[in-house]
Amino acid sequence: MSVYAHVTGWGMAVPDKILTNDAIASMVETSDEWIRTRTGVRERRIANDEESTASLAAKAGMKALVKAQLKPTDVDLIIVSTSSPEYLFPSTASIVQNKIGASNAAAFDLSAACTGFIYALDLAAQTLKTGANKSALVIGAETLSRIVNWTDRNTCILFGDGAGAFVLQASEEPGGMLSSYLRSDGSGAELLMVPGGGSRNPASLDTVKQGKHFIQMNGREVFRFATRVMSRATKEVIERANLGINDISLVIPHQANIRIIEAAAKGLKLPKERFVINIGRYGNTSTASIPIAVSEAFEDGRLQAGDHIVLVGFGAGLTWGAVALTWTGPLPEREEVDIRRYQLMGRIRGFVMRWIRRIEGVMHRWTRRY
Ligand code: COA
Numbered sequence: 001m002s003v004y005a006h007v008t009g010w011g012m013a014v015p016d017k018i019l020t021n022d023a024i025a026s027m028v029e030t031s032d033e034w035i036r037t038r039t040g041v042r043e044r045r046i047a048n049d050e051e052s053t054a055s056l057a058a059k060a061g062m063k064a065l066v067k068a069q070l071k072p073t074d075v076d077l078i079i080v081s082t083s084s085p086e087y088l089f090p091s092t093a094s095i096v097q098n099k100i101g102a103s104n105a106a107a108f109d110l111s112a113a114c115t116g117f118i119y120a121l122d123l124a125a126q127t128l129k130t131g132a133n134k135s136a137l138v139i140g141a142e143t144l145s146r147i148v149n150w151t152d153r154n155t156c157i158l159f160g161d162g163a164g165a166f167v168l169q170a171s172e173e174p175g176g177m178l179s180s181y182l183r184s185d186g187s188g189a190e191l192l193m194v195p196g197g198g199s200r201n202p203a204s205l206d207t208v209k210q211g212k213h214f215i216q217m218n219g220r221e222v223f224r225f226a227t228r229v230m231s232r233a234t235k236e237v238i239e240r241a242n243l244g245i246n247d248i249s250l251v252i253p254h255q256a257n258i259r260i261i262e263a264a265a266k267g268l269k270l271p272k273e274r275f276v277i278n279i280g281r282y283g284n285t286s287t288a289s290i291p292i293a294v295s296e297a298f299e300d301g302r303l304q305a306g307d308h309i310v311l312v313g314f315g316a317g318l319t320w321g322a323v324a325l326t327w328t329g330p331l332p333e334r335e336e337v338d339i340r341r342y343q344l345m346g347r348i349r350g351f352v353m354r355w356i357r358r359i360e361g362v363m364h365r366w367t368r369r370y
Pocket of ligand 1: 154
């Protein structure tokens with residue numbers, strides 16, 4: 001008996017605050033015209049002081065659970081893909097697990113930069129197909145505005161904040177995730193990186209002074225790499241799924257630069273209309289860009305049950321990859337899941353657990369003394 005991994009829920013969350021190109025042009029030497037024509041970005045979202053990677057991730061994750069009509073307590077696995085985690089550790093996924101009340105879930109972060117959502121999706125699907133898990137919540141979330149150097153016009157024009165999520169559920173019904181293709185080439189690590197704050201360059205006054213905690217990028221080289229791998233990865237997953245290019249109704253690419261997407265369309269000999277493009281409104285939200293684009297494509301009526309689609313990304317590492325899947329679409333209506341109740345229960349549980357740990361600590365010290 002074969003088990004398939006279906007996408008049964010999806011959701012996105014972006015901050016309300018919009019930062020336009022004109023606003024950036026008042027901060028660094030650039031112009032709306034330059035940014036639009038070279039990248040396709042018109043504006044991006046920026047997290048406010050209360051928002052963080054975990055809060056956006058939890059919001060997107062809850063929307064995906066509502067769509068899938070899945071209780072948080074029925075989630076077996078949470079993977080958060082991010083390059084701007086809440087902390088060095090613990091994982092952002094554990095923070096999200098507590099926030100949404102997914103008290104039976106394993107949780108961990110995955111670091112594969114902008115390709116992270118593709119990596120996480122494939123990994124989660126494999127655990128469903130082996131029978132290890134019945135459901136997984138896969139989230140791509142970033143607050144890149146916190147690690148962007150707002151005086152560097154090479155990078156600050158590109159990035160934005162946001163989160164997107166998928167629920168994957170195991171089923172004997174054929175369909176869902178069909179094939180995957182994941183690659184990495186660490187020889188290009190220095191082309192796109194945050195060099196400070198890790199074990200190579202631990203945080204110090206010097207690393208901060210040198211701006212090592214900000215994104216550093218060789219834009220031209222990353223551009224060249226991206227245009228090479230996008231169409232190749234797309235072709236590869238289509239072949240692995242035993243499909244032809246004409247079977248694919250939509251390609252949903254990582255939103256890094258409109259010119260990279262256009263080059264991929266050209267390489268695949270597909271019209272641009274077959275691609276989902278929303279970079280104009282959000283900029284590059286890294287690992288969140290693909291699930292955000294999928295959520296919008298669904299809302300725009302561009303995804304129908306039974307459609308074959310390809311998700312394809314690339315990013316720091318270097319990493320790149322793609323998945324082909326058959327879109328499952330919304331499940332038949334079941335009882336609506338009251339996510340807020342689980343959130344509240346999760347919060348109460350977190351509060352009680354913290355107090356129990358405190359009381360146990362006091363008791364332990366007391367019994368040792370007497
Ligand atoms: N505004 C105005 N001028 C700018 C500028 C800006 N924001 N950024 C760079 N320039 C200037 C450069 O200084 C350069 O001037 P020069 O010719 O006098 O030296 C000129 O514009 C061209 O620079 P170049 O770097 O060749 O531009 P580009 O066409 O390659 O566009 C990027 C730059 C960053 C938009 C482009 O390389 C890119 O998108 N790369 C991929 C980045 C990416 O996707 N990263 C994330 C991966 S997940």
